[in-house]
Every structure is written in C-alpha cells, then in structure tokens.
Amino acid sequence: MDKKILLIYTGGTIGMVPTEAGYAPKAGYLQSFLESIPALSDPSMPKWELLELCPLLDSSNMTVLDWNRIGRIIEEHYDAFDGFVILHGTDTMAYTASALSFSLENLDKPVVITGSQIPLFEVRNDGLDNLLTSMLIAAEGRVHEVALCFSNKLMRGNRSVKTSATDLYAFSSPNYPALADIGTRILYNNMIPPRKVEGPFRVQELKKIPIGIIKVFPGIQFELFEEIMSESLKGIVLETFGAGNIPGTADAILPIVRKARENGTVLVICSQCLKGSVSLGTYETSAALKEAGAVCAYDMTTEAAVAKLYYLFSCGYDAETVKAKMEEDLVGELSK
Numbered sequence: 001m002d003k004k005i006l007l008i009y010t011g012g013t014i015g016m017v018p019t020e021a022g023y024a025p026k027a028g029y030l031q032s033f034l035e036s037i038p039a040l041s042d043p044s045m046p047k048w049e050l051l052e053l054c055p056l057l058d059s060s061n062m063t064v065l066d067w068n069r070i071g072r073i074i075e076e077h078y079d080a081f082d083g084f085v086i087l088h089g090t091d092t093m094a095y096t097a098s099a100l101s102f103s104l105e106n107l108d109k110p111v112v113i114t115g116s117q118i119p120l121f122e123v124r125n126d127g128l129d130n131l132l133t134s135m136l137i138a139a140e141g142r143v144h145e146v147a148l149c150f151s152n153k154l155m156r157g158n159r160s161v162k163t164s165a166t167d168l169y170a171f172s173s174p175n176y177p178a179l180a181d182i183g184t185r186i187l188y189n190n191m192i193p194p195r196k197v198e199g200p201f202r203v204q205e206l207k208k209i210p211i212g213i214i215k216v217f218p219g220i221q222f223e224l225f226e227e228i229m230s231e232s233l234k235g236i237v238l239e240t241f242g243a244g245n246i247p248g249t250a251d252a253i254l255p256i257v258r259k260a261r262e263n264g265t266v267l268v269i270c271s272q273c274l275k276g277s278v279s280l281g282t283y284e285t286s287a288a289l290k291e292a293g294a295v296c297a298y299d300m301t302t303e304a305a306v307a308k309l310y311y312l313f314s315c316g317y318d319a320e321t322v323k324a325k326m327e328e329d330l331v332g333e334l335s336k
C-alpha cells in the first residue's frame with residue numbers, strides 16, 4: 001500500500017514493558033518491537049513511521065499540555081501523512097479523544113486513537129489487532145475525524161467511554177452508533193454524514209482552565225462544596241441522576257448555584273447514566289437547575305463536557321458564550 005501513516009506513541013499499556021513497579025512505558029522500546037512484527041512490513045499495510053512523546057506517560061498522568069503536544073505533532077506532520085494513529089493508555093483515552101476532537105479544528109484526515117488492555121510484548125494480547133485495524137482505518141481515509149478504535153469497534157472519539165477495566169471490549173459509545181463495524185471486513189456506517197470542514201486545518205492550543213466535576217449521591221450536602229466555588233473556577237460539571245435530577249429540595253443546590261452565578265462559573269449538567277439524555281425540568285428535582293440557568297449537556301459524556309469546557313475557555317469566550325456553545329453540537333459530541 002502506498003499510503004503513509006504516522007504512529008504517535010504517548011505511553012499506555014500497548015507499548016509497556018514489565019518493571020519491578022509494574023507495567024511502565026520505556027522510551028525507544030516500541031520502535032524496535034514494531035520493526036520485528038512481520039505484519040507491519042507486509043505490502044498490504046500502509047507505510048508507517050513512529051514518534052514517541054517525551055516523556056512517555058501512563059495516561060493517568062496526562063494533562064491538557066499533553067493533548068497540546070499530540071496536537072502539535074499532528075500539525076507539524078499533517079501534510080506528510082495520510083492519517084494518524086495515536087497509541088495511548090486506555091485510562092484517559094476517551095478524554096484525549098474528546099479533547100482532540102475539539103482542538104484539531106477542520107480536521108480532514110483520519111486520526112485514530114487506540115491502545116490495549118494487554119501489552120504487545122505478551123504472547124496473548126489485544127494490542128496487535130487494535131494496532132493493525134487502526135492503521136488500516138487511518139490509511140483508508142474514510143473517517144475525517146478523531147475516532148477511537150478498540151476491540152473491533154470504531155467509535156466517534158467524543159462519544160466514547162471506558163466501561164471496563166479488564167474486558168478486552170473496554171470501550172463503548174452508548175449514545176452514538178459505531179462509525180464502522182469491524183468483522184471480516186471493515187464496514188463503514190454510511191448513515192453518518194461526513195463532518196463539515198469550514199477552513200484550513202489548525203490546532204487550538206488548550207489551557208489549564210480550572211474546572212471541576214461533582215458527582216451527586218443520595219444525601220449529598222451541597223453546602224460542603226460552597227468552599228470550592230471560588231472566583232477562579234471557570235466551570236463545574238455536575239454528574240446528576242438520570243435525566244438531570246438532584247437530591248434534596250430546590251433550596252439545597254442554591255449555595256452552589258448562587259456562587260456560580262456570582263463568580264461567572266459555568267454549571268454543566270451531565271447524567272450518571274451512560275445512555276440517554278439530560279432533560280432539565282422534566283422532574284421537579286431538576287427544576288431548580290433549569291431556573292438557575294445551568295447548561296444542559298443533553299447526551300454528552302462527562303469526558304466530552306470536560307474537554308469542551310477546556311476548549312471553549314481556551315478559545316477565549318466569555319462565560320455566556322461558553323454556556324451557549326456548550327448546548328450546541330460543535331463536532332458531533334451531542335444530539336438533542
């Protein structure tokens with residue numbers, strides 16, 4: 001195949017080696033390991049080059065600055081390659097996929113993010129299949145967005161969630177159909193319209209915006225969270241029950257709502273349910289949030305909501321504009 005793809009290894013199980021402290025990534029190891037795999041030099045496969053992040057990271061340690069480093073690599077090599085495969089740890093893969101789906105503006109080439117639950121060096125592993133399939137998808141050029149490929153499913157990156165710490169089938173896309181079903185052939189979903197590209201490709205630098213997540217639970221005392229609602233806090237994602245419901249009387253949430261309003265903090269309402277959508281005002285228990293002008297995340301994942309807050313504030317929008325854009329579908333991350 002005369003297509004050329006860039007593999008970007010960020011760290012993560014797929015390329016890790018055993019150490020006394022457990023699996024850890026090792027600089028330089030993956031290049032020689034991949035060169036020893038005959039399938040990767042088969043004529044049916046695209047040509048590839050590998051770049052590694054320095055330092056390599058367990059994805060639990062990744063921050064917005066690492067998302068920027070990945071973005072810059074893609075930007076620098078955008079014209080020279082047909083597609084990109086990011087080899088990444090599974091723990092925060094859905095966050096990275098979501099963040100890149102926003103920051104890689106006007107993306108017109110495949111960016112496929114993958115990894116594995118068992119490292120490639122183990123005889124029985126899921127990494128080789130994930131890698132080969134991702135490379136083929138990146139070379140075929142049928143997707144023009146950030147997609148997550150894992151265990152024979154191709155998902156929209158900003159719709160994916162890690163749903164198992166141990167199953168090889170580790171990711172799901174509960175609110176959006178698969179971009180492709182991968183069996184004996186790779187069958188792309190033709191019902192999904194291609195994304196609109198409205199200008200030249202560019203990468204929006206993300207900033208370390210102070211944001212937080214609060215997960216509600218029976219008996220939560222909202223007043224305890226008042227202290228963290230400082231002026232510097234730009235956004236809070238509230239993970240609520242079901243369709244956006246919170247426990248307690250309408251007054252219970254007031255300390256948070258009042259502080260958010262005073263400080264210009266954007267309050268985003270997501271659901272703890274993986275499937276379905278937030279619908280504020282359907283129940284009395286979400287009416288206070290609706291009245292307070294909280295942002296409805298609809299069926300957005302928490303990962304996408306967090307990434308979108310980072311992105312919108314990094315673009316320099318004021319709180320009112322961020323609120324409005326949080327409820328808009330920017331890159332396929334939500335449906336109403």
Ligand code: ASP
Pocket residue numbers: 011012013014057058059060088089090091092115116117
């Ligand atoms: N802790 C690892 C990581 O996310 C887990 C994995 O790659 O599966 O980097």
